[in-house]
Amino acid sequence: MIERLHTSQRMSKIVKHNGVVYLCGQVGKPQDNVADQTRECLRLVDELLAQAGTSSKNMLQAIIWLADMKDFAEMNAVWDAWVPEGHAPVRACGEAKLATPDYLVEVIITAGL
Amino acid sequence: MIERLHTSQRMSKIVKHNGVVYLCGQVGKPQDNVADQTRECLRLVDELLAQAGTSSKNMLQAIIWLADMKDFAEMNAVWDAWVPEGHAPVRACGEAKLATPDYLVEVIITAGL
């Protein structure tokens, strides 16, 4: 059985299937710097994981896209402070321009229930 | 048990495992514009999901790479018209150059059975 939450014509924000929770790519607020955008991404991840009945302690995989890899250290500082100790997911981070030039970071999370 | 379909030395087009269907990245025809390439990607996704015993109504996650983010609106118009209402997967879309400059869009789908 597949459960979808916050479903528009383009995408669902949450899909649950077989004990796995998939979140759509999260972005921050376009005006903000990369640290604040990362904080907002991760706040949204926390919120969506809670709505899905799980939490960041159960993350499985994180894919992170940075619009410019020069922001790697600033993004990491926020990320490292946010991850619950001992519960880090696997992770990969690559450079990719995002939907508009105002978005500096996007975080794609998969978690267990 | 892992089931593979259309397996070459480089990749399988379909892998089934634990009730999840993974498709290899789909691209369209190199000569076409982005709308037509997106249409062809999604036609191939439909075809492969059918061969896997499932359908676009069961999509879990879509990762979309655009060679140039200027094509975002045109790709989205085709995507939005194609997704079965109420069955949208989670989605993330980033800019990434593809195997050759002729490819404008690539779609990576995961679905439930």
Add this chain to the structure above:
Amino acid sequence: MIERLHTSQRMSKIVKHNGVVYLCGQVGKPQDNVADQTRECLRLVDELLAQAGTSSKNMLQAIIWLADMKDFAEMNAVWDAWVPEGHAPVRACGEAKLATPDYLVEVIITAGL
């Protein structure tokens, strides 16, 4: 139940959940050419999959990022020689700059147990 191996504050190298093994993005040695970096990535993948209790014969999905798509053929030659015949995962390959300009290729693997 989620099992994590080689867990730092930033990421785990291996996460196991529901019969699926997720590996963090693997890179090679910064000084090396793309063929050698790919060989080192895949050697690390073999090592991590063995630690997780599985092997490259059970790969489900591979996402490959190349810093420059001009290296596509060289990366593929190493990849094609490494994949166990008849066991190829689904695959997608896009261009993405990596953590530093010295990294030419990153490989993100998901496998079954």
